Amino acid sequence: MPVKTKKPKKTRAQKRAKRTRKKLKKAALDVFSQKSFDATTVEDITEKADLGKGTLYQHFADKEEIVVTLVEEAVDHLIERIHLYDVPPETLEAMLEHLLNAHYQFSMDSKEEFLLLFQGKLLLKLQSDTLDELEEPYLRYLEEIELQVSKYLSPKINALKVRRLACAVAGFVFGFFSFAMIGMTSKEIDTSIKPLRRVFVKSLCTFLGR
Amino acid sequence: MPVKTKKPKKTRAQKRAKRTRKKLKKAALDVFSQKSFDATTVEDITEKADLGKGTLYQHFADKEEIVVTLVEEAVDHLIERIHLYDVPPETLEAMLEHLLNAHYQFSMDSKEEFLLLFQGKLLLKLQSDTLDELEEPYLRYLEEIELQVSKYLSPKINALKVRRLACAVAGFVFGFFSFAMIGMTSKEIDTSIKPLRRVFVKSLCTFLGR
Amino acid sequence: MPVKTKKPKKTRAQKRAKRTRKKLKKAALDVFSQKSFDATTVEDITEKADLGKGTLYQHFADKEEIVVTLVEEAVDHLIERIHLYDVPPETLEAMLEHLLNAHYQFSMDSKEEFLLLFQGKLLLKLQSDTLDELEEPYLRYLEEIELQVSKYLSPKINALKVRRLACAVAGFVFGFFSFAMIGMTSKEIDTSIKPLRRVFVKSLCTFLGR
Amino acid sequence: MPVKTKKPKKTRAQKRAKRTRKKLKKAALDVFSQKSFDATTVEDITEKADLGKGTLYQHFADKEEIVVTLVEEAVDHLIERIHLYDVPPETLEAMLEHLLNAHYQFSMDSKEEFLLLFQGKLLLKLQSDTLDELEEPYLRYLEEIELQVSKYLSPKINALKVRRLACAVAGFVFGFFSFAMIGMTSKEIDTSIKPLRRVFVKSLCTFLGR
DNA sequence: CATGAATGAGATTTCATTCAT
DNA sequence: AATGAATGAAATCTCATTCAT
Numbered sequence: 001m002p003v004k005t006k007k008p009k010k011t012r013a014q015k016r017a018k019r020t021r022k023k024l025k026k027a028a029l030d031v032f033s034q035k036s037f038d039a040t041t042v043e044d045i046t047e048k049a050d051l052g053k054g055t056l057y058q059h060f061a062d063k064e065e066i067v068v069t070l071v072e073e074a075v076d077h078l079i080e081r082i083h084l085y086d087v088p089p090e091t092l093e094a095m096l097e098h099l100l101n102a103h104y105q106f107s108m109d110s111k112e113e114f115l116l117l118f119q120g121k122l123l124l125k126l127q128s129d130t131l132d133e134l135e136e137p138y139l140r141y142l143e144e145i146e147l148q149v150s151k152y153l154s155p156k157i158n159a160l161k162v163r164r165l166a167c168a169v170a171g172f173v174f175g176f177f178s179f180a181m182i183g184m185t186s187k188e189i190d191t192s193i194k195p196l197r198r199v200f201v202k203s204l205c206t207f208l209g210r
Numbered sequence: 211m212p213v214k215t216k217k218p219k220k221t222r223a224q225k226r227a228k229r230t231r232k233k234l235k236k237a238a239l240d241v242f243s244q245k246s247f248d249a250t251t252v253e254d255i256t257e258k259a260d261l262g263k264g265t266l267y268q269h270f271a272d273k274e275e276i277v278v279t280l281v282e283e284a285v286d287h288l289i290e291r292i293h294l295y296d297v298p299p300e301t302l303e304a305m306l307e308h309l310l311n312a313h314y315q316f317s318m319d320s321k322e323e324f325l326l327l328f329q330g331k332l333l334l335k336l337q338s339d340t341l342d343e344l345e346e347p348y349l350r351y352l353e354e355i356e357l358q359v360s361k362y363l364s365p366k367i368n369a370l371k372v373r374r375l376a377c378a379v380a381g382f383v384f385g386f387f388s389f390a391m392i393g394m395t396s397k398e399i400d401t402s403i404k405p406l407r408r409v410f411v412k413s414l415c416t417f418l419g420r
Numbered sequence: 421m422p423v424k425t426k427k428p429k430k431t432r433a434q435k436r437a438k439r440t441r442k443k444l445k446k447a448a449l450d451v452f453s454q455k456s457f458d459a460t461t462v463e464d465i466t467e468k469a470d471l472g473k474g475t476l477y478q479h480f481a482d483k484e485e486i487v488v489t490l491v492e493e494a495v496d497h498l499i500e501r502i503h504l505y506d507v508p509p510e511t512l513e514a515m516l517e518h519l520l521n522a523h524y525q526f527s528m529d530s531k532e533e534f535l536l537l538f539q540g541k542l543l544l545k546l547q548s549d550t551l552d553e554l555e556e557p558y559l560r561y562l563e564e565i566e567l568q569v570s571k572y573l574s575p576k577i578n579a580l581k582v583r584r585l586a587c588a589v590a591g592f593v594f595g596f597f598s599f600a601m602i603g604m605t606s607k608e609i610d611t612s613i614k615p616l617r618r619v620f621v622k623s624l625c626t627f628l629g630r
Numbered sequence: 631m632p633v634k635t636k637k638p639k640k641t642r643a644q645k646r647a648k649r650t651r652k653k654l655k656k657a658a659l660d661v662f663s664q665k666s667f668d669a670t671t672v673e674d675i676t677e678k679a680d681l682g683k684g685t686l687y688q689h690f691a692d693k694e695e696i697v698v699t700l701v702e703e704a705v706d707h708l709i710e711r712i713h714l715y716d717v718p719p720e721t722l723e724a725m726l727e728h729l730l731n732a733h734y735q736f737s738m739d740s741k742e743e744f745l746l747l748f749q750g751k752l753l754l755k756l757q758s759d760t761l762d763e764l765e766e767p768y769l770r771y772l773e774e775i776e777l778q779v780s781k782y783l784s785p786k787i788n789a790l791k792v793r794r795l796a797c798a799v800a801g802f803v804f805g806f807f808s809f810a811m812i813g814m815t816s817k818e819i820d821t822s823i824k825p826l827r828r829v830f831v832k833s834l835c836t837f838l839g840r
Numbered sequence: 841c842a843t844g845a846a847t848g849a850g851a852t853t854t855c856a857t858t859c860a861t
Numbered sequence: 862a863a864t865g866a867a868t869g870a871a872a873t874c875t876c877a878t879t880c881a882t
Contacts (some may be wrong), residue, residue: 013841020841039246042877052843054879063877175385192413199409203402222861223865230866251851262868267853269866432882433844440845462875472847477874479845584783595805619829623822626676650862666865672856684858693856759879 009200021059024048024173025073026072028066033112038068067116075137079144081106092152092208096169096201104193118174118191124191142166153208165204172200231269233259235283238276243322277326278347281350283349284323289354302362302418306379306411309355313383314403325350328384352376363418375414382410383419441479443469445493448486453532457487487536488557494533497551499528512572512628515552516589518619519565523593524613537561538594562586573628584626590621651689653679653704653832661726663742667697697746698767704743705767709774711736722782722838726799726831733803734823738826747771748804783838795834806812 027049029042042063060066081102089095107114145166145197153162241250252273256263270276286336292313300307304407355376362415447469451460462483466473480486501522509515521584527534541569657679672693676683690696711732719725737744754769775796783792 017841031855036246036248039247041875053882054845055841056842057878058843172385175382188417192416196406196409196413199406205404207398208267221864227860227866253851263852264854264868264870265866267855268868273852331861436882437845438845456668458666462874463872473873474847474875475845477876478847483873486844502757559816592805595802595803597801606836612836616833617827619826623826624821626817671854683856685862687857688864770872798878819881821872 004005020055023051024059024066025057025070029112029116032067032070033115067095070113070116072077074110074117075141077110077113077199078103078106078141081146082148092149093151093201094203095148096146096204098198099148099169100173100197100200103169107173118170144168145169157208161208165208167205168207220292227269230259230265231262234266234269235280236275239280239322239326242277242280242331242400243325280323280326282318283388284327285351287320287323287349288313288316288327292354292358302415303361304361305358306414307381310360310383310410313379317383328380342393352380355379359377369416378414378417393409429486437479440471444476444479444486445490449490449532449536450463452487453489453535489548490536492557494530494537494628495561497533498523498531498537498561502564502568503597512569512625513566513621515572516624519568519589520593520617523589524597525592526599534597538590556579564591565589577628581628585586585628588624588627643731646830647689650681650685653681654689654696655700656687659700659742659746662697663745700746702745702767703739706748706769707740707743708736708747708771710735712774712778722779722835723831725782726834727776727827729778729799730803730827730830733799737803748800770781775799787838791838795838798834 028040030043031044031048037042042056043053046056049055050081056063056066060069082099084102087178089098108110142163142164146162149165150157150162225244234255238250238255241254241258244252247413252266253263256266259265265274266276270279281335292309295308347412349389359375360367360372373405444465447462448465451464451468455464461478463473464484466476469475476483476486480489502519504522505518509518562583563586568581568584569585570577643666647776651715654675658670661674661678665674672686673683673700675696676686679685686693690699712729714732715728719728772793773796776792778794
């Protein structure tokens with residue numbers, strides 16, 4: 001009875017391919033947390049993955065595609081984390097606190113993905129005046145924040161202001177993260193960062209005009 | 211008395227060279243605030259400076275040297291700014307507030323230099339475990355912060371803790387900057403950021419054990 | 421018994437690479453016998469080898485490495501030739517004659533390699549006062565000559581004198597070669613060069629103090 | 631009476647120019663005896679001459695011209711030396727001996743010029759089949775040797791054979807020189823090289839068909 | 841599918857030469 | 862006449878991508 005072996009409808013080859021793809025992504029994420037995208041060569045990645053250089057091109061159209069994939073997945077994971085609450089926050093303040101907390105948790109659990117997302121690239125983009133040049137995943141990320149927040153806002157509010165809010169959250173989070181990274185104990189984090197987060201939330205509320 | 215006439219030691223050619231060097235640095239700073247170091251080509255810089263490609267190499271050994279020079283000068287400027295106070299702050303809190311304010315002023319006056327310094331590079335370095343791998347200018351910057359702060363600290367304090375403090379300041383400043391960049395009016399900044407800064411300072415004091 | 425089938429350790433790709441490497445070396449040797457090392461461009465070589473420019477860099481770290489490789493191999497071949505005698509020469513004179521003859525044979529069989537080795541570079545080096553600056557292959561060559569000759573010499577002989585002997589052989593060989601190159605028939609060579617060689621050997625013996 | 635000062639019809643500026651030109655040639659000769667022509671940069675020369683880079687172009691059309699000038703002068707000096715005999719040699723043997731001796735003397739007195747002339751370049755050219763590509767000075771040198779020798783030869787002799795003779799002399803001289811360079815005392819030279827020269831002359835005579 | 845040798849476009853870098861002073 | 866800053870053509874070298882096996 002070959003039932004068992006048939007269960008995974010993927011052939012052996014397909015499974016192998018999937019594993020290879022995963023190895024490549026893992027290796028790329030590792031390398032990108034040490035070198036910039038431009039400074040990273042395809043060989044850096046395939047070597048770390050212990051695979052042939054050509055193999056990367058079996059799974060990704062080009063070097064860019066693997067980063068885009070990684071960024072997309074990282075954004076997915078971050079958004080998942082944002083969606084993760086037991087009880088929906090009731091106030092704007094509570095939602096903003098939740099957002100900051102979700103980012104913080106994400107940065108702790110998926111350090112490499114966090115670094116990839118916020119590695120200057122995002123922030124630089126955020127500061128550029130040409131916001132519409134942002135590619136899809138970053139845009140998706142910002143829109144998710146806007147979506148979450150806008151539930152609590154008057155529909156008449158200036159859309160640009162909401163976009164700025166989202167940028168501020170992203171920017172702050174990176175400083176926040178750096179602060180948290182300095183090796184504090186969880187107790188220190190509790191006593192030091194929590195109030196900081198609360199005040200930041202207050203500032204944001206002020207910015208939104210209460 | 212030919213003393214006076216000897217004074218201008220620079221020949222015309224040397225002055226021209228100095229001007230060219232300045233043009234190159236200005237152009238490079240401009241470009242680096244738009245593209246990453248790796249993505250920037252030597253031609254991007256010389257074209258922006260309206261100079262021949264070879265000219266860069268008359269003034270800098272290679273592409274790297276111009277960035278290092280720019281980073282060094284930016285650190286110099288930032289440190290100058292840190293030294294700039296009418297009355298020395300009297301307490302640790304006051305000093306920390308001064309530091310954050312100096313960074314903020316610097317980021318406003320020299321946006322490009324600020325971006326260059328904090329463009330991922332520093333923060334990435336800060337997060338790496340090998341803090342002593344920081345090269346000279348970044349190290350100098352951190353040491354300057356440590357120096358300023360340590361005046362107010364017990365000499366017995368753990369050096370590592372002070373280093374972490376400096377890193378936290380640097381990290382926070384970047385988030386701070388991102389926040390400020392979102393296009394707030396100075397009034398908004400006053401009402402939103404000042405309290406934020408104050409709370410951050412409190413957190414730092416707590417971290418330092420009062 | 422799969423032992424046999426495992427024997428050819430090289431994969432097809434590796435064999436292809438080896439062939440390419442050989443093509444490159446052949447092409448470089450050809451070009452170097454027409455242009456000087458400095459005047460030769462990487463493209464000269466790869467074009468002659470009918471390969472892409474980048475291919476050279478897959479096989480050699482840089483332009484220098486291919487020359488070094490060629491020199492090393494040429495020295496190897498010359499030394500092999502020096503080792504090639506049916507009966508070991510019995511006297512110093514016989515050995516010196518053998519050495520000169522080996523050089524001559526080498527220059528006839530491997531004209532390009534010979535030219536590469538003696539193309540000014542060696543001789544220029546020989547004339548420099550800093551003999552110990554000779555790099556490895558040339559040094560190895562000189563030492564081989566010294567080794568062969570010293571068997572016939574008193575161990576008390578001044579090492580410097582033996583080194584000079586080796587240099588003299590190398591220098592003479594080049595003039596010798598030039599002389600032979602003028603298009604003499606083998607008969608002419610027999611009648612003209614042989615006595616010349618014999619007298620040179622006598623001179624060397626005199627130099628060594630009998 | 632300004633007679634004295636008028637005697638050198640050159641103005642001060644012209645004299646200075648002459649001096650500068652001489653300094654440049656001296657410096658170039660020095661450098662060329664250490665680096666190959668291609669490896670030598672214009673700055674190597676002007677720096678050694680302690681002059682500005684542009685100055686070289688006041689005196690020579692381009693980098694090539696300074697080498698050509700040096701080679702021409704060196705050939706002039708060598709030919710002068712060849713012309714230098716008290717009593718014209720009476721036989722072919724005597725003339726060949728004289729020629730070799732003149733080369734040897736030249737190599738001793740003007741080491742740099744000798745090296746420049748024989749630095750592979752000449753010999754490489756000599757060996758190439760395209761003898762007519764030899765530039766003027768080298769050709770002039772060969773013709774001078776041919777001229778000197780042909781006095782003693784039947785006018786019917788094959789011109790190619792005479793050319794080969796000249797090449798053989800040149801080639802031998804370089805080996806000869808290398809041999810002499812090994813630091814022998816003049817006594818050693820007397821006892822070792824003289825007989826060598828004599829035998830070489832004999833070989834040449836044989837080659838010329840008596 | 842996986843491979844890695846081969847490729848060439850494009851980057852960095854050098855340096856002979858020009859030219860304004 | 863001397864200078865050296867500026868230049869850009871041409872060299873070296875890198876690396877993303879292709880492709881035959």
